[in-house]
Amino acid sequence: MASSDAKSSFLAKPHILDLFAGPGGLDVAARMLEVPSLGIEWDKDACETRYKAGLDTWHGDVSAVRRHRFEELPKELNVLAGGPPCQTYSVAGSGAGRKALDKVEELVHALVEGAGEGEIDDRLKELGGDPRTALVLEPLRYAIKALRSPNRERRPFDVIVLEQVPAVKALWDVYKDALESGLPDGAGGKARYRVAEVKTLHTEAYGVPQTRRRAILIARLAVHGTPSLPAPTHHTYKPLNPTQGGPDDQLLPAEGADGALDSWVSMGKIFEATGHWPLDSGGPFEVRSNYGSGGDPKKRGVRTDRQPSFTVTGKVSRNVVLPRNGNEKDRRNLKIKEAGILQTFPPDYPWSGGDQSQQVGNAVPPLFGMHVLAAALALPLPPEEKLREKWSGLEVGSAKYEALRKEGCGVPDGCGPDCPEPEAQSVSSTASKPKSKSRPRTGASAKRSEK
Known part of the structure; x- marks a missing residue:
């Protein structure tokens, strides 16, 4: 120090x-x-x-x-x-x-x-x-x-x-x-x-x-x-529709509630700041959670690049990222580096050993x-x-x-x-x-x- x-x-x-x-x-x-x-x-x-x-x-x-x-x-x-x-x-x-x-x-x-x-x-x-x-x-x-x-x-x-x-x-x-x-x-x-x-x-x-x-x-x-x-x-994140995200005008951070607080940080903002955008196209994306929502395991939660991530858990590598237009051919699993960025680790943090998804989620x-x-x-x-x-x-x-x-x-x-x-x-x-x-x-x- x-x-x-x-x-x-x-x-x-x-x-x-x-x-x-x-x-x-x-x-x-x-x-x-x-x-x-x-x-x-x-x-x-x-x-x-x-x-x-x-x-x-x-x-x-x-x-x-x-x-x-x-x-x-x-x-x-x-x-x-x-x-x-x-x-x-x-x-x-x-x-x-x-x-x-x-x-x-x-x-x-x-x-x-x-x-x-x-x-x-x-x-x-x-x-x-x-x-x-x-x-x-x-x-x-x-x-x-x-x-x-x-x-x-x-x-x-x-x-x-x-x-x-x-x-x-x-x-x-x-x-x-x-x-x-x-x-x-x-x-x-x-x-x-x-x-x-x-x-x-x-x-x-x-x-x-x-x-x-x-x-x-x-x-x-x-x-x-x-x-x-x-x-x-x-600000804390309070989406109007936490399961599926809703239209874009519902995804914007709250404004004016408390001038001393900044807006919550979205996935898109952190990926842009680190230079590691998940899609090669650079376009808007969404992340589908590995976990079901509303008690239905088949109904996966979805958040877009304009929202914060779901909780990063030990199963985060099972989450799927794809273009926000829903083009399934471009879907892929979230990478360990990307999960680490959502956890605010340095982008080049040297994840090593086995079960890296669990390591990231536990941190x-x-x-x-x-x-x-x-x-x-x-x-x-x-x-x-x-x-x-x-x-x-x-x-x-x-x-x-x-x-x-x-x-x-x-x-x-x-x-x-x-x-x-x-x-x-x-x-x-x-x-x-x-x-x-x-x-x-x-x-x-x-x-x-x-x-």
Whole structure:
């Protein structure tokens, strides 16, 4: 961070620990703010994208890192950020997490009351169901672990930033109460935080050319004062006919409702700005969603270049783009680069590894992340055009790529002993090397965005 920017924040040297970091949405945002970050990510494909993008990464299971490697984390980390896998909470998922919210709430209270890690692990086993549900507790467990660290150089996280699908807002409210009442330090003391109003934000209200909603929590240690949520810069999108779009005069951004806000950003505007128009002809286009609408799976939602995109999900590459006149012979699937642009990643972001569609859909939109982090850290926002500048990716085999991979995986050309084994992961196991229990993918291959 430039020295002038550093003085504008209450933290001289903010340094972010990004749990469930995915392919790098929040880390890209941090880089735009000139704030260093370290991401922990389970999915090897997302890690490959991160290595190619030059992002500091640990290829690891967030739960296992907390149990076995916490003291190895850099001591200068003072900002905790996390977007736990949301598939079980999402309306698009099974909903197991929503059904378990009351029991997860009980565990939040138990942690604040001083319950030990073993007790929490045992109660999680009793909870049963989808083990990813328990991952929403990890940010709180990390915050408490920092307080109880035997290393005197380590201190509480100054800032905590959490994001999830709207269904988890009720749990973030419980987090808010817990943080404000104080987290136990294990020696009879408590670290109290001040928390902004927990709210569900619309990403298009921050210039993202996509309708997407996220429940946001921002907390600071009480000594740093009460934070605020980022102020919207654009109108939210309120189409008269959200299923099929309607005639062109209904697709224009609202005018005059609030002179301080810009109009929401359309797909056409962002593609024009990045020079990556989806059609060779350069003409108007429409995008047909992979998802049905109105309860009819055969009735695909449609938006045109004059509207924001639907929520970019892990199935975004199944969306179809074609001329607005409906000429079917020119139809094709949306490309990964195009989906990344709709998420506000730099146009040349080096998507790598497998399941890139899932990686893109799971990511925090970097532009939205910039607004959230800037509000959390009291930093000025850089021009959003920075996100459209050339991204310096790394060539496989280059010295920096190998160094990042060695740091993240323990070896420069593969996965080391601390990397997760996809068929041998256990959220609640207390064994030092879990080998028998399995769990579904987390991180980039499991998080599902709220529609």
